[in-house]
Amino acid sequence: MIADLPGFDQVVALDTEYTPVDGGHPIPICLSAYEFRSGTWVRLWQDELGAEPPFPTGDRTLHVMYNFTAEASFYLACGWPLPARVLDLMVEFRNHTNKALPKHLKQQRYRLLDASEYFDLRTIDAVEKHDLQMLAVRGGPYTNQERIDLQDYCDSDVRALWPLLERLLIHIRTRHAAGPGSPRRGLAQALHRGLYMNAVAHMEHNGVPIDVPTRARIMAHREEVIAHLIAQGDRQYDVYRDGIFQDGLFRNYLERNNILDGWPRTDIRGRLKTDKDTMKAQARAHPQLEDLRQLLLLRSALRDNSVVVGSDDRNRTSLFPFGTATGRNSPSTSEFIFGPSSWLRGLIKPTEGHALAYIDYSVQEIAIAGCLSGDPELLKAVESGEPYLALMHRAGLVPEWATKATHKTERGIGKVAMLGMGYGMQVPSLAAGTGLSMVQAQSLFRQLKKIYDPFYQWSQQVIDTGLLRRELRTYCGWRARVVDGVKPNTLRNFPAQAHGAEILRHACALLVAHGVRLLAPIHDAVLIEAPVEEIDAQVELARRLMARASAEILNGFEILTDAEVVRYPDRYMDDRGEHIWALVMEVLTQLT
Secondary structure, eight states, X not given: OOSOOTTOSEEEEEEEEEEOOTTSOOEEEEEEEEETTTTEEEEEEGGGOOSSOSXXXXXXXXXXXXXXXXXXXXXHHHTOOOOSEEEEHHHHXXXXXXXXXXXXXXXXXSOHHHHHHHTTOOOOOHHHHHHHHXXXXXXXXXXXXXXXXXXXXXXXXXXXXXXXXXXXXXXXXXXXXXXXXXXXXXXHHHHHHHHHHHHHHHHHHHOEEBOHHHHHHHHHTHHHHHHHHHHHHGGGTOOEETTEEOHHHHHHHHHHTTOOTTOOBOSSTTOBOOSHHHHHHHHHHOGGGHHHHHHHHHHHHHHSXXXXXXXXXXXXXXOOTTOSTTSOOOOOTTTSTTSSOGGGGGGBOOOTTXXXXXXXXXXHHHHHHHHHHTOHHHHHHHHTSOHHHHHHHHTTSXXXXXXXXXXXXXXXXXXHHHHHHHTTOOHHHHHHXXXXXXXXXXXXXXXXXXXXXXXXXXXXXXXXXXXXXSEEEOTTSOEEEOOTTOOHHHHHHHHHHHHHHHHHHHHHHHXXXXXXXXXXXXXXXXXXXXEGGGHHHHHHHHHHHHHHHHHHHTTTOOOOEEEEEEETTSOOOOGGGHHHHHHHHHHHHHHO
């Protein structure tokens, strides 16, 4: 099976060991590799690594690894070029078992040990493996016996790749993409996923520049900042007492402002929900709640803030690619700078002489839904550039000349309604998310189903297909198994989310291949960096490549992008957190 891999002169299984550095680059320890065709073993200790990797990295050599980003960080720390063709068995195991792992394996984040156990393959004992991992984490200097143990451990992981590759190749070769778009079959699909892991390695290596002095000031005075912000920010809400949020006062505020009716409640005792997701949805429907939402996030954002920053003042952490069922990344919400409260993103600041650009796809999920469903009205709404107002106009709720500036509230309602289509939003949720009465929400819901009838029919077909075939998959081969008890809306939402992930992955791979310095992926956006004099050209190139990525996934349909450029000495700022950031800076000025 392994010998029958056409197009490659060499097939190399490879593993590395290194000492991780929080927020920084790893310290290489050793490398083990085996070339299947010649039967050649290579074992290198850190003082033997040299200026070049032990095997060619071009198109004619296939590198087989488990979690390529770990080995790639080793390569980049050595100054080596990354392999062009990578088959990442962790990603393929994740794809093969998506939504179907036994419960005791789901908690393990898809380790090599878990994959071997799943296929009933022998490997190193879990306790011994953990001890050796801790030895690598400890760092040197190492005794002669410790060197032997670590090199043998590295060898054992390489040996574990052989039978695992045999098992997974059977499944990889039987997969194919259904439908139009960019059909990459079998091994070609897997190699395309490997290209994204290459891009992830570059992003994790590059990191996001952080204004460390300002962060230090905030953290040094965080208790005073919390107290001052609550005192100032609560003036318009009156929901805190002695710095503590009060449910009863919050209920009074909602009632005073005619927001209480339809507010989501907990199943137990019917208390008002104030969790992160609920407040995010409600602030979207009622913009006056945004500052309160930020205040609720403030305490945990400051007290538990653990954004990892290296010695070069850059945020680096694992992006956990393919970490969700839809194939999106799932980085730590506390360690990744884009994870905590949005106002903390003000800490992102380009270094001297450089600029950053945040480039995001415009209405990506709606565009994908329109393409996949073939709904002409939905596509027309996307092409108008203002799909939310297009809906509200079709529903007779705004005039034809309405703009984002003139009808901000109505546009917000349209946004909630259109995005809710993909999640199977019903009338009660539509009312709660928009502030409309039940009668108004019912009327808008009927309009939605009438205007976008082809989409709703396709959406039901997605559910029926998933239940019948017991799986759903994207055009590029990412799949989710359908298990008993799955919620229909989970199936309904899969195509837009999973194809959105495909598009962003393809875009990241193209950006790295064309020399764009990529720093981070953020759902449907990327952050790039360039010298100030080059940033405009790099943004133009990046937007062209992102448009190309969407067209190659969506059968020629290009999704537009928006770009925000930040030049030194300015800092990046998320609109949602701008007011809180200004308050924090004001408090710090008073305190220092």
